Amino acid sequence: MKSTILRIGSFLSLLTIGIVFPARAQEGWQWQNPLPQGNDLLGVEAIDANTIIAVGRYGTSLRTTDAGTTWSRMDVTTNTDISLKSVLFLNSSTGWVVGSLGSIFYSSNGGKDWVSRNSPAGTRNLNALASGGGSVGFAVGDSGTIIRTTDGGLQWNSLASPATADLRSVFFPTSTIGYVAGDLGTLLKSTDAGAHWFNVPDTSATVRDFQSIYFRTRDTGWVSGSQGVILGTTTGGASWVRQFSGTSTTLLQITFNNTSVGFAVGGRVIVQTSNGGTTWLPAVLDTVNALRGISFSDVRNGWIVGDNGETKKTTDRGVTWTRLHENITFDLYSNIFIDVHRGWAVGAEGTIIHTIDGGNSWFRESTPVTKSLRSTFFVSATQGWAVGDSGTLLATADGITWSQTPVDSPAALSSVHFPDPLHGWAVGQRGTILRTTKPHRLEHCDFRPQFRYHFDSEDDRRRCALDRGR
Incomplete structure (x- = not known):
């Protein structure tokens, strides 16, 4: 079978540069961007x-x-x-x-x-x-x-x-x-x-x-x-x-x-x-x-x-x-689809792109940051999050408009996941783990030398302080 190398970094579901794929579409992968x-x-x-x-x-x-x-x-x-x-x-x-x-x-x-x-x-x-x-x-x-x-x-x-x-x-x-x-x-x-x-x-x-x-x-x-x-x-x-x-x-x-x-x-x-x-x-x-x-x-x-x-x-x-094509050519690092039509991808320089037609067309959304975004997660068509370098955490309540959520940690965040709209985790460099039950508020505490635990309430912070004093 004839094959070609797709230089990804800007393609949505294929996020590894230099992977070999079939030249034609027999195995199910097709270029959508660029x-x-x-x-x-x-x-x-x-x-x-x-x-x-x-x-x-x-x-x-x-x-x-x-x-x-x-x-x-x-x-x-x-x-x-x-x-x-x-x-x-x-x-x-x-x-x-x-x-x-x-x-x-x-x-x-x-x-x-x-x-x-x-x-x-x-x-x-x-x-x-x-x-x-x-x-x-x-x-x-x-x-x-x-x-x-x-x-x-x-x-x-x-x-x-x-x-x-x-x-x-x-x-x-x-x-x-x-x-x-x-x-x-x-x-x-x-x-x-x-x-x-x-x-x-x-x-x-x-x-x-x-x-x-x-x-x-x-x-x-x-x-x-x-x-x-x-x-x-x-x-x-x-x-x-x-x-x-x-x-x-x-x-x-x-x-x-x-x-x-x-x-x-x-x-x-x-x-x-x-x-x-x-x-x-x-x-x-x-x-x-x-x-x-x-x-x-x-x-x-x-x-x-x-x-x-x-x-x-x-x-x-x-x-x-x-x-000829209004392509997005910034490097993209993560994507999520909530159904076969609606999806988002995030990447370098604060890039977030969105599709509502299964990836046939993509438009770029405005973000308040220029740091690279490494991961994104949505629990519905409107509610989602994105995390990235230097402790960057963004949230959206309409799937289009993004705001930055302060995080008391400078560590780069590499992944975010919410099993439901109120409970979420983000992880990143140097063992960083963030947890929230109030998604717009995240704080951190160095609970153990080798890990970073992040809490979202004063009670949690006080418990952390007591444990640190033991």
């Missing part, structure tokens, strides 16, 4: 305005033919140890995917079916793809690896490389002129269709790990990388000028959709230029997820992918970007 899935996406290819391919960790591969309304899983590989890092289509039919462990995959029908190809890279990671025109393509990877196909991706052969650093990006603006960028300031150029490569000096004297390279013409191009670096050239790499991006975030991919308008993404940031890179303006595009790949099908329609399955879309030349 949608369409939650593994990190590392690369994206917009074949046209409606057809987009995205690939990522744990062999993740997705395809949409309706501009992102629905997504289907592609069976590029069943090996969940492989991270798929880059995808490229020469046309609507022929495409390639490369990734870790030297993996190469080929499709001849628009991504519906994939076959593995022999890789001259051995087990060295392949990080990026580029078209060399016609049936020619290139891939680059770790330890200076450069490989080429001349038959549309059926066969690949190694090329001599002057680099030893890991190579991150390759681009051919013409069938004969090509460029490669990589770690430790590596910049390479070929003028004979990739047969031979030579080092291009970085005249800007900016030694960075370069992550992406893009050329608009044979001589005009840009490279981006660590610490927010962007370099530009109009001389085919003979000289480079640093362009200030306004960010120190590593920029993982750079692209232009015309001669003036360009974008680079990395971390939670997008930087944009409208004047060919003379000035760049940074903006925070996501508050949670790192952004890793960007692709335009035309000057208007573009896509961004990132961590936790994040997918964004623009239809107005990159002026605005829209999340």
Whole structure:
């Protein structure tokens, strides 16, 4: 049976990161959040305005033919140890995917079916793809690896490389002129269709790990990388000028959709230029997820992918970007359902989410804390509790509005349970046990050195004090 690893941390009933589950739903588990899935996406290819391919960790591969309304899983590989890092289509039919462990995959029908190809890279990671025109393509990877196909991706052969650093990006603006960028300031150029490569000096004297390279013409191009670096050239790499991006975030991919308008993404940031890179303006595009790949099908329609399955879309030349799914991507640690329709989940940064339709949709509830919540319990559709770090205890009387209940203990609380609306227990660090018969009032007493007992009445406190004095 084919299998995939679901990177949970944001999925509700599967709370262990890295568990292996069946690719299909035969064994009863399906993604509910994030949608369409939650593994990190590392690369994206917009074949046209409606057809987009995205690939990522744990062999993740997705395809949409309706501009992102629905997504289907592609069976590029069943090996969940492989991270798929880059995808490229020469046309609507022929495409390639490369990734870790030297993996190469080929499709001849628009991504519906994939076959593995022999890789001259051995087990060295392949990080990026580029078209060399016609049936020619290139891939680059770790330890200076450069490989080429001349038959549309059926066969690949190694090329001599002057680099030893890991190579991150390759681009051919013409069938004969090509460029490669990589770690430790590596910049390479070929003028004979990739047969031979030579080092291009970085005249800007900016030694960075370069992550992406893009050329608009044979001589005009840009490279981006660590610490927010962007370099530009109009001389085919003979000289480079640093362009200030306004960010120190590593920029993982750079692209232009015309001669003036360009974008680079990395971390939670997008930087944009409208004047060919003379000035760049940074903006925070996501508050949670790192952004890793960007692709335009035309000057208007573009896509961004990132961590936790994040997918964004623009239809107005990159002026605005829209999340395809309003996913919750904070780590989630606990959930409870009181019936098949109504449930809650809690997690990092005070996150509480609620569903009333069996998990088909979730909405986030407002909470008065930012501490991680570790456990939740409900005795009815309205009455519930949540506990978490630093002695955090929250209560709700309507299932929506939450208030904080003071607890005389700083210990992190990891679990809460109520057998009925009036009797409850919470447990946590350093042997902490809390008990209540009045759920909005909890106090503690160090009854024994190795445990913490918590009482909710003055009589209990006095008894505790008497016992401590014995």
